[in-house]
Amino acid sequence: MTTKYIFVTGGVVSSIGKGICVASIGRILKSRGLSVSVVKLDPYLNVDPGTMSPYQHGEVFVTKDGGETDLDLGHYERFIDVDLTRSSNLTAGQVYMTLIARERRGDFLGGTIQTVPHVTNEIKAHLTDLAGESDVDVVVVEVGGTVGDIEGLPFLEAIRQMRKDVGRNNVCYVHLTLLPYITGAEELKTKPTQHSVKELRSIGIQPDALICRSDFPISDSIKEKLSLFCDVDGEAVVPLETVDNVYEVPLILENAGLGDYIVSLLNLGGHPRDLSEWSRMVERMQQPKGSLPIAIVGKYVEYPDSYLSVREALRHAGTAHDKDVEIKWVHSEDIERDGPEIHLDGVSGIVVPGGFGQRGVEGMIDAVHYARETNLPYLGLCLGMQVMVIDWARHVLGLEGANSSELDPDTLHPVIHIMPDQEAVTDMGGTMRLGGYPCRPQKNTLTLSAYRDEEVEERHRHRFEVNNHYRENLEKSGMIMGGLSPDGKLVETAEVAGHPFMVGVQFHPEFRSRPNRPHPLFCEFIAQSVKTIGKALSSLFPLTQSKRVAEQRVSANRPVQQTAFK
Incomplete structure (x- = not known):
């Protein structure tokens, strides 16, 4: 035809x-x-x-x-x-x-x-x-x-x-x-x-x-x-x-x-x-069985279309669980100014989406720390995974000033650094790691539990990644590398041991979510967030469970290397 x-x-x-x-x-x-x-x-x-x-x-x-x-x-x-x-x-x-x-x-x-x-x-x-x-x-x-x-x-x-x-x-x-x-x-x-x-x-x-x-x-x-x-x-x-x-x-x-x-x-x-x-x-969207408050902590929240696919992916996953996801837009700079409690109190889960540049990132790190210490479900997307690693490096590994070399080129501890093939790139348009790349979920991880598949493909848009020089110490201290590139060299997803759901992904799963086929990572995040409805954070889990697990792992594997890698 x-x-x-x-x-x-x-x-x-x-x-x-x-x-x-x-x-x-x-x-x-x-x-x-x-x-x-x-x-x-x-x-x-x-x-x-x-x-x-x-x-x-x-x-x-x-x-x-x-x-x-x-x-x-x-x-x-x-x-x-x-x-x-x-x-x-x-x-x-x-x-x-x-x-x-x-x-x-x-x-x-x-x-x-x-x-x-x-x-x-x-x-x-x-x-x-x-x-x-x-x-x-x-x-x-x-x-x-x-x-x-x-x-x-x-x-x-x-x-x-x-x-x-x-x-x-x-x-x-x-x-x-x-x-x-x-x-x-x-x-x-x-x-x-x-x-x-x-x-x-x-x-x-x-x-x-x-x-x-x-x-x-x-x-x-x-x-x-x-x-x-x-x-x-x-x-x-x-x-x-x-x-x-x-x-x-x-x-x-x-x-x-x-x-x-x-x-x-x-x-x-x-x-x-x-x-x-x-x-x-x-019809199912229009007949939810209750609402679910979820915070999106970002730097562009004044213009929600900046996170359009994230919003829709949350909505899709909410429908799968018969919940109307009520998004609370939280500016990360407001958290920097006021602290996380005043802006995140009462939400059932936190999402930190992607972004570029230094502005508002410390507020994102504070949001990560709040989610980790209160065992509140957390999903980090691209930059959202990177700030999760930075928080862990600072507060669990004790690497003072740990950061991404994008945000602080002079940091002594660049736990996030530029990908080798991006170092010589000078043009801005179309030069990042872009498009679909394979990820292999690892055994006994939340990543594999969500995907139920030994290899998946997700869409990327970034220049920076987890610095492999710090990877061993991150893992020894309780951070799980839940998904890797097929050659094992790139960290695609990271998780926190002892936390009900704290997952960061270097890619953008929101781009592959459909209203009739919600993305599995968003579905698992919403499933865990539903469990927090109507409960005080202190009663969900022991308040510092993830921190204690991490401290135990650090003690068992001391000394922790704190050498600066540039």
């Missing part, structure tokens, strides 16, 4: 859920037995979001092949349950960099390089190449930004041309727009949508379907009005009212008839639809 293309554009305002709608369309099509791939077209001139501030762009989602991509790819993977590659995120920066490199090589034989046809041809070639490589029935394409943005015009022109290139019956245009509610008039207004569609039509794109976002129900009369003025079939005007649970969106769009309309328009065949499993999952 010829690959079909669905292009999703946005109008009126940004941040109304275009990524969620694209992911939902993918889920709807997959429920009919169709194979689906997804692409995000980003008009910004950055080559990728890897060097962009989390405050501006949110998290960087890492694909299995090491692509640093837009966070919307996380939505795509979670909803459609596919593993995408770096090819699923194309930025204007990538397009122009490729064209300029070709021009410098002389590929254009001295010809003038122009937006049309050269830039648009590069965009179209990327889409058709992806379709050929992935061999899928449908490619769903999200065009970032809104119609009318000057930087997005080359992308809109490229998708306009696609209908001519691949055939009119192989392309569907879906436009997502906002129906604002005017309080004074007490009604939803369609005029912004009409102007947005007019702008789209002015560059040659007539939308086949409208998804209309609103905070209030959309009446039939409004749908009829939009159908008339925007020249869209009545059944293709799809209302999408704001919901609390984004995983409801595929069910809403399906019930509104969008799936049937797209299948008919693109002649995709009579595949039976089956969203029953997804429906049961959503």
Whole structure:
């Protein structure tokens, strides 16, 4: 079957859920037995979001092949349950960099390089190449930004041309727009949508379907009005009212008839639809048996999208245990200022996610120390594992000033240091240890108990690792290296002996969690956190059990080497 293309554009305002709608369309099509791939077209001139501030762009989602991509790819993977590659995120920066490199090589034989046809041809070639490589029935394409943005015009022109290139019956245009509610008039207004569609039509794109976002129900009369003025079939005007649970969106769009309309328009065949499993999952999310307070201690918590996949992975695992995970966002700098007790009292577990730079790290270390001394379940992700090792080195091994050489290049005890193959790296973008790497859980560890597999693959994004010069003493004192690289040289997970659940991982398991298949490490963390609900910390376990176990191990293996390794 010829690959079909669905292009999703946005109008009126940004941040109304275009990524969620694209992911939902993918889920709807997959429920009919169709194979689906997804692409995000980003008009910004950055080559990728890897060097962009989390405050501006949110998290960087890492694909299995090491692509640093837009966070919307996380939505795509979670909803459609596919593993995408770096090819699923194309930025204007990538397009122009490729064209300029070709021009410098002389590929254009001295010809003038122009937006049309050269830039648009590069965009179209990327889409058709992806379709050929992935061999899928449908490619769903999200065009970032809104119609009318000057930087997005080359992308809109490229998708306009696609209908001519691949055939009119192989392309569907879906436009997502906002129906604002005017309080004074007490009604939803369609005029912004009409102007947005007019702008789209002015560059040659007539939308086949409208998804209309609103905070209030959309009446039939409004749908009829939009159908008339925007020249869209009545059944293709799809209302999408704001919901609390984004995983409801595929069910809403399906019930509104969008799936049937797209299948008919693109002649995709009579595949039976089956969203029953997804429906049961959503129902379970909406009927939890109590809540579970979990603290995320980070340095970017003012902008929760910086930890989007972590939040969703906790939610997935909470659903598996019939709990509504209530996230308490705790800024690590607040812990530095006030101490951990005032900010972490009453939570059932602590997560310290990834991050870069020195700011707020001491607060993360204090949070680790609090979790270890109170036996509160702890899950450390990337930097969250590194601060766990630093806390142990300082307070159990007694290595004063132990640190990461990233955070303190002059530390006498760099228990975390740069990976050898990263020492000569000077470029910032795409140069870290990125993408999927194997990890082998070790026997008799929480890591193996969670995974139940002798080898797993997880996605990485880091330059620093546990310093093997300190590894023997860390292990002798009660820190367990629960997962290693296949050659045994890299510590992938670390655990604390005598603690109910204190696990740090050098990778990012949150990227592989799915709402219908929660990640096993998050599931085990939530399972242990559930046991703390309604109990005073002092009654959970002996207050300093992990410390006593560590001290006993240190005593049994003295002297502990405290040589500085640089």
